[in-house]
Amino acid sequence: MSAHSPLPSHELAIRVRALQVGFGTRLVLNNLELDVRRGEVLGFVGGSGTGKSVLARTILGLVQKRAGRVEVFGEDLDQLSKEGHRAMERRWGVLFQHGALFSGLTVLQNVQVPMREYLSLSPILMDELARLKIALVGLKPEAADKYPSELSGGMIKRAALARALALDPELVFLDEPTSGLDPISAAEFDELIKTLQQTLGLTVFMVTHDLDSLYSVCDRVAALADGKVIATGTIEQMLAAEHPWLRTYFHGTRASRLTLARAQSTGA
Amino acid sequence: MIEPSFTQGTTAQALRFGLGGCWVISAPALEATATQLEAAARNAQHIEIDLGEIIALDTAGAWLIDRMRCAIKAHGGDVRLVGARREHDILLGAAHYRPFDVKPPVQGSLLVERLADVGETVADAGRDLYRGVSFLGEVMSALVRLILNPARMRSTSVVYHIDSFALRGLPIIALINFLVGCIVAQQGIFQLQRFGAATFAVDLIGILVLRELAVLLSSIMVAGRSGSAITAELGSMKMREEIGALRVMGLDPIEVLVVPRLLALLVALPLLTFVADMAAILGGMVVSITYGDFSMDVFFDRLQNAIKLNTFLVGLIKAPFMALVIAMISAMEGLAVKGSAESLGRCVTASVVKSIFMVIVVDGLFAMFFAAIQY
Numbered sequence: 001m002s003a004h005s006p007l008p009s010h011e012l013a014i015r016v017r018a019l020q021v022g023f024g025t026r027l028v029l030n031n032l033e034l035d036v037r038r039g040e041v042l043g044f045v046g047g048s049g050t051g052k053s054v055l056a057r058t059i060l061g062l063v064q065k066r067a068g069r070v071e072v073f074g075e076d077l078d079q080l081s082k083e084g085h086r087a088m089e090r091r092w093g094v095l096f097q098h099g100a101l102f103s104g105l106t107v108l109q110n111v112q113v114p115m116r117e118y119l120s121l122s123p124i125l126m127d128e129l130a131r132l133k134i135a136l137v138g139l140k141p142e143a144a145d146k147y148p149s150e151l152s153g154g155m156i157k158r159a160a161l162a163r164a165l166a167l168d169p170e171l172v173f174l175d176e177p178t179s180g181l182d183p184i185s186a187a188e189f190d191e192l193i194k195t196l197q198q199t200l201g202l203t204v205f206m207v208t209h210d211l212d213s214l215y216s217v218c219d220r221v222a223a224l225a226d227g228k229v230i231a232t233g234t235i236e237q238m239l240a241a242e243h244p245w246l247r248t249y250f251h252g253t254r255a256s257r258l259t260l261a262r263a264q265s266t267g268a
Numbered sequence: 269m270i271e272p273s274f275t276q277g278t279t280a281q282a283l284r285f286g287l288g289g290c291w292v293i294s295a296p297a298l299e300a301t302a303t304q305l306e307a308a309a310r311n312a313q314h315i316e317i318d319l320g321e322i323i324a325l326d327t328a329g330a331w332l333i334d335r336m337r338c339a340i341k342a343h344g345g346d347v348r349l350v351g352a353r354r355e356h357d358i359l360l361g362a363a364h365y366r367p368f369d370v371k372p373p374v375q376g377s378l379l380v381e382r383l384a385d386v387g388e389t390v391a392d393a394g395r396d397l398y399r400g401v402s403f404l405g406e407v408m409s410a411l412v413r414l415i416l417n418p419a420r421m422r423s424t425s426v427v428y429h430i431d432s433f434a435l436r437g438l439p440i441i442a443l444i445n446f447l448v449g450c451i452v453a454q455q456g457i458f459q460l461q462r463f464g465a466a467t468f469a470v471d472l473i474g475i476l477v478l479r480e481l482a483v484l485l486s487s488i489m490v491a492g493r494s495g496s497a498i499t500a501e502l503g504s505m506k507m508r509e510e511i512g513a514l515r516v517m518g519l520d521p522i523e524v525l526v527v528p529r530l531l532a533l534l535v536a537l538p539l540l541t542f543v544a545d546m547a548a549i550l551g552g553m554v555v556s557i558t559y560g561d562f563s564m565d566v567f568f569d570r571l572q573n574a575i576k577l578n579t580f581l582v583g584l585i586k587a588p589f590m591a592l593v594i595a596m597i598s599a600m601e602g603l604a605v606k607g608s609a610e611s612l613g614r615c616v617t618a619s620v621v622k623s624i625f626m627v628i629v630v631d632g633l634f635a636m637f638f639a640a641i642q643y
Binding site for chain 2: 103121131
């Protein structure tokens, strides 16, 4: 199993080559290579503190890289002009780990921020579209006029997803979307991501720890250890992998219980 | 990107529209095209909309198409969407039109709202006072408990805070008081020269600085520097539930966190006031000698005539009271922080503003008190 795939670059949403990112003397990502295909949901797993979020933030340009090449939709992000960057930023949406909603704005206004910045829509349509997005992510209509401080953790995640989807992006980064949610909300969230991916043709880059999400929504999984992607493939391939870290991750007690439950439910 | 467009035609039974191009949110003509389409279709009875030629569709496009379908339906027309690809069909289903009955915000009269604002602010101030008194009681009872059981006194914490409030605040407080001493001397000499009484500027410096300015400026500086630090520290501990953690371990946050800071301020502020006195008089002396051409002897002679021990004590007596006011307000604001970072910011601002305000009010009360007892 190789991190490389033979696919031509126009089939790829994200292509990362020989990426090095470090803080101080510590090298977090070392010669990392990763491909994300268009239209797939890629689950990105790794131990805590191994740099999963760092990779996402590097692709987004929030963290400086030391070396390497990051291409999104076939375009090298270093070569892009300022306008090119702005155009690229319209094509992706980001759900930050803690939501990162603007605290001074209501949920509705939060969702409208990218619309206001990039588009010239009539206020009525903008309101309607924002409320539609809020409904799509499963929030009640009343939530639209609330401030982030009045929302629960799950609602913040949903509102943040609504904002990430405001411009109907082609690529969505989700940083631990289901962490801190109860199992029912988490399952609904997974379902939502799947629906959106199928209807909008989204490419989803999902950093997650949630084994349930990996099973239910991810087309492929990539695993990060020692600053590198040690394996990519479908969940079945990951289960069959030999790497010791993968074996502990996917065959640990919690994972085994889940696999067992799934085998029983499909068998019955 | 190909802009959204439509063609109009007729079939045997219906008016037929064929949609084409990209019906996506980033297409600038999206909204206008949808409006045109709706206007063209408005009065027909039977309408067929063919979605087969659409290149790209997103939620905004789907919403507009479905909104139009509902609008025509409401007019009594009958609309069929045909030829949609499977993924577009799912999208139309997901982003189907739904009216959002948004209640417009209640518009009250401006005057009533202003009056209500004023009333609320006054009521808030009253509540603040009430809370302040009850908090003072709490702190005092914790203090008494500690005095009865001194082993529980957190002396390390007290010393640490004295260091951070007094020692680290010393340079800036000495400097501003030196400068204010200079300014008072310069203005005093300049104004009094016209009456040929320039040497009385020394009386002015001595009395004004020792009685009022040194303690007032030190308190204001400490309120801004240390009061805000207390609020921020306690507030962030409150935010991260550290205060709750202390409580469930059976520790009293007032005893552990507030009392050491209060004691530290009670020690620090009088010390700082003394340094401020000296710095301001030094500043006054420097200006008197260089700008007013007094000799050192004249300056000290006048100073000894002008001030007595009580002039110095009036300033110093006020310092612990200022410390109490600052510590109470900043600790109370710190513990009033709610879960969010915005509330921390608000409370730190409120803490500094209220502390400075109360410091000045207390100074005014003391001025009246000392005048009444002729001290």
